Amino acid sequence: MKQTQMRRCVSCREIKHKSNFFRIVKLAEGKIFVDKSGKAQGRGAYVCKCEKCITEMKKRRRLDKTFKNAVSIDLYDDLVSTLSALH
């Protein structure tokens, strides 16, 4: 496995292959969204595709710190619905 494909979860801090994560990206102009294509250019943050990590991330508002920006609660809710769409 290539090292460049490894990412760290913002919630549990575990390092895994990027296919195990949802990617949240911040574009240069400041827009923050769930990058479902995985190809958007910008600063990325990663969270495990599990309810525990997403709930924890939402509760602690982890992305605010990562992106040094107040992240809308809608984005966390979007992650929750993206996760439930997988099942």
Ligand SMILES: [Zn+2]
């Ligand atoms: Zn995690």
